[in-house]
Amino acid sequence: MKKSEYKIYIIGAGVSGLIAAQVLENHGYSPVIIEATSTVGGRVKSDIVDDYILDHGFQVLLSAYPATKKYLSFSDLELQTLMPGATIFNNGKTQTIGDPLRSLSLLFLTVFASVGSFSDKRKILKLNILLKKKKIAAIFKEKEQTTLQYLKDYGFSDKIISNFFKPFFSGIFLESNLETSSRMFQFVYKMFGEGNAVIPKNGIQEISNQLKNKLENTEFLFNTKVKEVLDDKIVLENNTELKSHITIIATEASSLIANLKNQETDWKSCDTLYFKTEKRVLQKPLIGLIADENSLVNNIFYHTSVATASKGNKELLSVTVVKNHTLNEKELLKKVQDDLDNYCAISGAIFLKRYQIKKALPKLSNLQYEISSTETKLKSTIFLAGDQLLNGSLNAAMISGERAALGVIQTLEDGLIVDELTSEYS
Structure with a gap:
């Protein structure tokens, strides 16, 4: 059979599925992506509401991610850079802390901020230097403990942990107690130190759009839901059957494979609410x-603190909630607006849209950076992809998609399943 004749299906048009398709195309195959929604992106999506570009949750791209350097054209994304720091709201005051080695304007603000002791600030710089020298592979081989325990063992005070590390990394890890693996903390901290936090001018979906636009021989089946994946076919929700040689499941597989029913991934959730305001309380592109x-x-975060393709004439503010709550939308909106008023002196914010993201990040232990192509193989004709296989990051989504595709290619080119399928499809 010609490579282009193999029936290779990818379930899910998120980042890992799009990368898998790109790798397959690069090797001469022509996959089909089945996507339940109307657009690509998975969790990396944006909408336009009242002329404002709203990402599905406040998301930034870390430019130091190795896989993004490989698969994305940064220049075409028109990336807007956030300053390497944050403004902290506490006790009616604002203080700014950041990396003065990368932004000189943060030097005096950081030195005189009372969010931690001078010793804490020295330890932050020391940790930057330590992790810049440490290889990523070495980070993911270290003993795993909670991020909170790692910070305490490193000697940071309770004050700097409460005032800076908890609010900053809670927003990244989407949990408020820093229970996330210390491996993930070190990896993300290293990425922040080696690159920039950036946002595409046209919103986070531009990442997904760029990956899709690179595909030339991939077919898309949008608004198509899958009910079950079998060895040689895919059953859609409307009971249509699609014969397949190989399937890559680039989404959670537990509901699609009979023997995975009790192995569902646990997920972290969050709420992101968007508002438009008359003015900004943060003038620089800093996270508050x-x-x-x-x-x-x-x-x-004020998305209008950087260049944006949004055409609205007011300031665009995103607000992220990671703490668990049982509030309905009306109650949540009231509480958020009260918090904005009480802690940030933001009043009169006009509500635009809420994103309740129930599956924002996979909740994982024993985090890994790498996975071999053979480890993505669930069965001889079924492969898995997605950041839930490694760690919750865009980088991991790309690596897993690449490895799953390479596993498929190796299986086909080694002739491991060709004999049993050729007669059926000839």
């Missing part, structure tokens, strides 16, 4: 952190 324990809001 609310360090007060009584605040439901974790962080805020």
Whole structure:
């Protein structure tokens, strides 16, 4: 059979599925991507509401991610750079802390900020230097403990942990107690130190769109839901059957494979609410952190503090909530607006849209950076992809998609399943 004649299906048009398709195309195959929604992107999506570009949750791209350097054209994304620091709202005051080695304007603000001791600030710089020298592979081989315990063992004070590390990394890890693996903390900290936090001018979906636009021989089946994946076919929700040689499941597989029914991934959730305001309380492109324990809001960011393709004429503010709550939307909106007023002196914000993201990040232990192509093989004709196989990051989504595709290619080119399928499809 010609490579282009193999029936290779990819379930899910998120980042890992799009990367898998790109790798397959690069090797001469022509896959079909089945996507339940109307667009590509998975969790990396944006909408346009009232002329504002709203990402599905406040998301940034870390430019130091190795896989993104390989698969994305940064220049075409028109990336807008955030400053390497944050403004902390606590006890009615604002203080800014950041990396003065990368932004000189943050030097005096950081030195005189009272969010931690001078010793804490020295340890932050020391940790930057340590992790820049440490290889990523070495980070993911270290003993795994909670991020909170790692910070305590490193000697950081309770004050700097409460005022900076907890609010900052809670917004990244989407949990408020820093229970996330210390491997992930070190990896993300290293990526922040080696590159920039950036946002595409046209919103985070531009990443997904760029990956899709690179595909030339991939077919898309949008608004198509899969009910079950079998060895040699895919059963759609409307009971249509699609004969397949190989399937890559680039989404959670537990509901699609009979023997995985009890192996569902646990997920972290969050709420992101967007508002338009008359003015900004943060003039520079910095993330605002609310360090007060009584605040439901974790962080805020003005998307109009950087260049954006949004055409609205007011400031665009995103507000992220990571703490668990049982509030309905009306109650949540009231609490968020009260927090904005009480802690950030933001009043009169006009609500645009809420994103309740129930599957924002996979909740994982024993985090890994790499996976071999053979490890993505669930069965001889079924492969898995997605960041839930490694760690919750865009980088991991790309690596897993690449490895799954390489596993498929190796299986086909080694002739491991060709004999049993050729007669059926000839």
